Amino acid sequence: MRVDKLLSKLCLIKTRSIAKNACDKKLVKINGKIAKASAMIVNDDIIDFELYGYFNKIKITKVPKGNVSKAKAPEYYEILTRDKLDL
Secondary structure, eight states, X not given: OBHHHHHHHTTSSSOHHHHHHHHXXXXXXXXXXXXXXXXXXXXXXXXXXXETTEEEEEEESXXXXXXXXXTTGGGGEEEEEEEEXXX
């Protein structure tokens, strides 16, 4: 699944277009490398992104096959770090 689509489906970023713009502005990294919006995500990938005033680092435990309800979204990832950015 594409990284912009995944971040949106797991309710980590509000919309796919915001996720795509974050990738375009080089705010999203997969396994330490800057990610394009079309980059594919597999299980155990680590995603870093800076958005909404926070630095987030998450590990994808499993990639969803379709839509995910907001209540079940945390089953697909593990939050490793969430730090407030000094702006």
